[in-house]
Amino acid sequence: MNEGRRSNDPVRIVSHFCTSLIEAGVPLWRVNIGQRFANPLLIAWGVVWTPEETESYDVTHARMLTDGYVGSSFEYILENRRPLHKSLRGLDPETDHISYLEFAELGGTDYYATLLYYGDSSLHGCTFVTRSKDGFSPRHLEMIEAALPALSSAMEPITMRKSSRSLLRTYLGNGPSEAIYNGTIKRGERTSLEAVVMFSDLRGFTALTDTADEENVFDALDGYFDLIVQAVEDNGGDVLKFMGDGVLSVFTIDAPRDRAHQCCQSVRAAQDALAGLAALDKSRIEQGKPPLDIGIGINVGQVSYGNIGSPGRLDFTVLGGAVNVASRVEGLTKSLGHRVLTTTAVAEAAPELFSKCGVHSIRGITGAIELFHLIE
Numbered sequence: 001m002n003e004g005r006r007s008n009d010p011v012r013i014v015s016h017f018c019t020s021l022i023e024a025g026v027p028l029w030r031v032n033i034g035q036r037f038a039n040p041l042l043i044a045w046g047v048v049w050t051p052e053e054t055e056s057y058d059v060t061h062a063r064m065l066t067d068g069y070v071g072s073s074f075e076y077i078l079e080n081r082r083p084l085h086k087s088l089r090g091l092d093p094e095t096d097h098i099s100y101l102e103f104a105e106l107g108g109t110d111y112y113a114t115l116l117y118y119g120d121s122s123l124h125g126c127t128f129v130t131r132s133k134d135g136f137s138p139r140h141l142e143m144i145e146a147a148l149p150a151l152s153s154a155m156e157p158i159t160m161r162k163s164s165r166s167l168l169r170t171y172l173g174n175g176p177s178e179a180i181y182n183g184t185i186k187r188g189e190r191t192s193l194e195a196v197v198m199f200s201d202l203r204g205f206t207a208l209t210d211t212a213d214e215e216n217v218f219d220a221l222d223g224y225f226d227l228i229v230q231a232v233e234d235n236g237g238d239v240l241k242f243m244g245d246g247v248l249s250v251f252t253i254d255a256p257r258d259r260a261h262q263c264c265q266s267v268r269a270a271q272d273a274l275a276g277l278a279a280l281d282k283s284r285i286e287q288g289k290p291p292l293d294i295g296i297g298i299n300v301g302q303v304s305y306g307n308i309g310s311p312g313r314l315d316f317t318v319l320g321g322a323v324n325v326a327s328r329v330e331g332l333t334k335s336l337g338h339r340v341l342t343t344t345a346v347a348e349a350a351p352e353l354f355s356k357c358g359v360h361s362i363r364g365i366t367g368a369i370e371l372f373h374l375i376e
Contacts, residue, residue, distance in 0.1 A: 004154030008161070010035075013154045014047040015054045021147060026140045027132035029108065033116075033151070034059075034074060034125045035159045037166060045162065071097045073113035074125045081123070083114040083145075087135060103129050110135030116148060118156045126151075194253040196266040196300045196346065197323050198237070199330040200228050200273065202245035203293040216289065221245065223284070224292055227276030235269040236262075240318055250303070250318055263300055263349035270296045270340045270374060297330025298342040299323075321365075328362045329371065336360075338373035347372035 004013040010033075018031050034046040044059035059069075069075055073084050088104040088111055100111060108129045116124040128144060130136055202208075202224050209217050228247045229239050237251040249269070251262040273296065281291035301322025308317060329341050336357060347354040354372040361368045 001150050001153045005157045008158055010047050010155060010158050011054045011056060013151070013158070014049050017147065017151050017154075018049045018054075021143065024143060026143055027130045027136075028128060029131040030103070030127075030129040032127045033155065034127075035155065035162075036122055036124055037163055042166065068098075072099055073097070073111070073127055077113050077115055077125050078123055081115065083112065083141075085136070085141065086111045086113075088129075107131045109133060112136055112141060112144065114145065114148065116152045116155070118152060118159070120160075124155075124159070191305045192302060193305060194256075194259065194301065195303050195305070195318065195322070196237075196251040196253070196262050196298060197303065197318065197326040198232070198249040198251070198266050198269065199297045199326045200247045200249070201295045201330055201333075203295055203334065205245040208290075220284075220289075220292060223280050224277075224294065227280055228273055228294075231269045231272035231276060234272060235265040237265065237269055248318070248323075250305075252305075253300075259300065260349040263298075263346045266298050266300075266346065267342070267350050267353060267374070270298065274339065274376065294339060295330050295333030296340045297326050297328070297333065298340070298346045299326035299329060300343070300345045301325070324364060325362060325369070328364065332360060332371065336371070336373070339376070340374035341371050342374070344370050344372065 004016070007013065014031065014033050017033075018028055022028055029050065031049040032046060033049075034044055036044050042058050042060055045056065046059070047054060047056050073086070076084050086100065088100055088108045091100055091104055093101060103111065108131060110130050110132070111127065112129075113125060113127045116126060118124065126148075128136070130140075202221070208220060212220070224245070225242065225247065228249070232239050232247075232249045235251075237249050240248045240250055249266075251266045251269075253259050253262050273294065277292065277294060284291055299322050301320070303318045303320040303322050305318050308319070325343065329343065333339055333341050338357060341357065342354065353375055355375055357371040357373045359368045359370050
């Protein structure tokens with residue numbers, strides 16, 4: 001309990017738990033310790049132990065709607081709030097869950113599923129399978145249940161930390177979530193650094209909201225957000241926030257030598273977004289839905305990264321002249337007729353990919369600046 005909860009290593013904890021039970025006489029072959037998530041993207045995670053290996057896994061919300069969960073022991077114990085003890089001999093392929101059939105085929109003889117209780121009143125599940133010809137005896141099950149409070153004590157803080165970090169990452173992105181988790185939480189606390197800033201916007205969104213029903217509007221937004229987030233994160237950037245149909249992303253520059261590389265990464269993200277949009281529009285057209293279009297503006301410069309807001313409500317964001325320019329540049333994509341526009345500093349990192357687009361005045365910026373458009 002003491003060593004486990006400080007280790008932040010669920011695989012090690014579960015391995016120790018299982019080998020300790022085996023040394024005490026419980027004939028374990030396979031153990032699954034499932035942990036529920038407070039997360040809009042993942043609903044659970046867990047650790048599976050066998051004598052050969054121990055590994056962790058994640059469970060999406062979509063999987064909970066499949067036959068892998070529906071009718072399973074996890075569904076049973078969480079809904080009925082009581083353990084399940086089931087022999088794996090003489091199963092009926094027509095009525096028994098696929099997991100029981102698979103374990104029996106691999107030599108499993110007996111199965112036990114039970115609950116872990118945490119301090120926040122959440123319930124979590126664990127399952128135990130044996131290959132012993134005699135199955136689990138009542139004494140074996142008593143020993144498992146007697147050991148579970150210790151397992152809960154070791155796993156609960158890890159589960160809470162994992163849920164907190166996952167939730168922060170989902171809403172704030174990797175960089176900001178790490179900063180906040182590590183204590184950057186005071187109002188006005190900020191860091192000045194150099195970063196590539198990318199603004200993207202869904203063209204014709206106002207018209208779409210006026211003409212389409214709510215379901216189609218959210219369907220369009222989800223598809224658009226999916227491709228932008230994937231493009232940015234696949235290229236090492238962070239999506240900081242969604243603003244209506246706009247997306248603010250950053251590619252932080254840790255050292256001067258990284259500047260050109262991060263500029264190129266932002267350009268690759270824009271290219272990937274356009275490729276993703278082409279695939280999305282093909283699918284939408286096949287479904288009789290109108291295609292979507294986007295505008296992207298990219299700039300690089302000094303920004304302030306941190307907390308703003310009131311004492312009771314904070315927002316983690318990025319501010320500065322470089323951010324304002326990126327936003328204004330994105331706004332010019334509509335009038336200039338190009339989907340991706342950048343400032344000179346970004347285009348210079350990959351000159352073969354860009355063409356000059358003239359000198360333009362930027363609202364709120366003294367003097368005109370030269371812009372470049374991505375060659376598509």
